[in-house]
Amino acid sequence: MSESDLPGSQGGETLLFLTDDQLRQGIEAMFFAYRGFTADPDRILQNYSYGRAHHRALHFINANPGTTVNNLLAILGVTKQSLNRVLRTLIEDGLVQSNVGRSDKRERNLHLTEKGEALEQELSNAQRVRMRAAYRQAGPEAVQGFKRVLEAMMDPEMRRIYTKMRETR
Amino acid sequence: MSESDLPGSQGGETLLFLTDDQLRQGIEAMFFAYRGFTADPDRILQNYSYGRAHHRALHFINANPGTTVNNLLAILGVTKQSLNRVLRTLIEDGLVQSNVGRSDKRERNLHLTEKGEALEQELSNAQRVRMRAAYRQAGPEAVQGFKRVLEAMMDPEMRRIYTKMRETR
């Protein structure tokens, strides 16, 4: 007679905290934490009259140098027009360089300029300071769990992109 | 540019994953996961021509029945005008009831109506389904870590509010 009929018992786990209250707690934690997560970059962006959308573009161009517009669209999950508006100001302001693709001249390969890299650094440094502090406070096992849950929370397509980016590093 | 050779060793902890790459990975995980986190409610809200702001109001009125407008403002971190716009439509549509305070008649005590509770349930059920799945997939220890890191990531004032809400439950 096995014990597998215990609810939530799987893969050596014992109890899962799946009451509605526990779940709501997690939902609220995500809400409040995400605010903290974006607070520092948001403050910096104001000095440059940029918004979160600019930060996201800078971040992912930096993480994927030479990426195409289409690829960026898939990562960011916004419309072409929305991204284009942001991208245009970044190019005009000399933070992003857009080069016609070599093999496929329809494509544009996106890179950060020195100026772009500088701002990206400023933004992600601020964000990293908070992440580092949170990681230290929570401890290494907590960090593992943190990432596991976040990964499991993503839409499959986003998880694919996330994993791929992690690997090509 | 590497860090000190024994990064983050403190308080009995052994290794902390604090390389810039590890931190950036966490940043990206937050970004992609938050998209998943809001995807299901967002889809439902479209059927009612409401937005995320309405969802947040419903959620926190439900979590704090009888709360005042001022209190809600502190939780949501938006301006009075911004919240009022959302609140007004919810009251007009009969999802939220606003009662003059008994002890202090300047205040309004906010409650969900049956209709409001129904929508709140529909939204948070969808969100909970995903959270539950993510929790199961990641396991109970991961969930602990997930919450620890998120808590550490919050602004102190938000952590205070979060903790308080958790206790009065």
Added chain:
DNA sequence: CATTTTAAGTCAGCCTTGTTGACATTCCAA
């Protein structure tokens, strides 16, 4: 009691960032 402060609501206007739809251009590939 008079004054000040607080809570809530409203109006007007602005910005960012998302959306659709229509359309032009370029260029690869069948």
Added chain:
DNA sequence: TTGGAATGTCAACAAGGCTGACTTAAAATG
């Protein structure tokens, strides 16, 4: 050579943030 894909642009619109100014009512305070 023609169809389709990738990119870009224009216009219009909506949600949801913001600021500033102002009103009303009630509480708190001197």
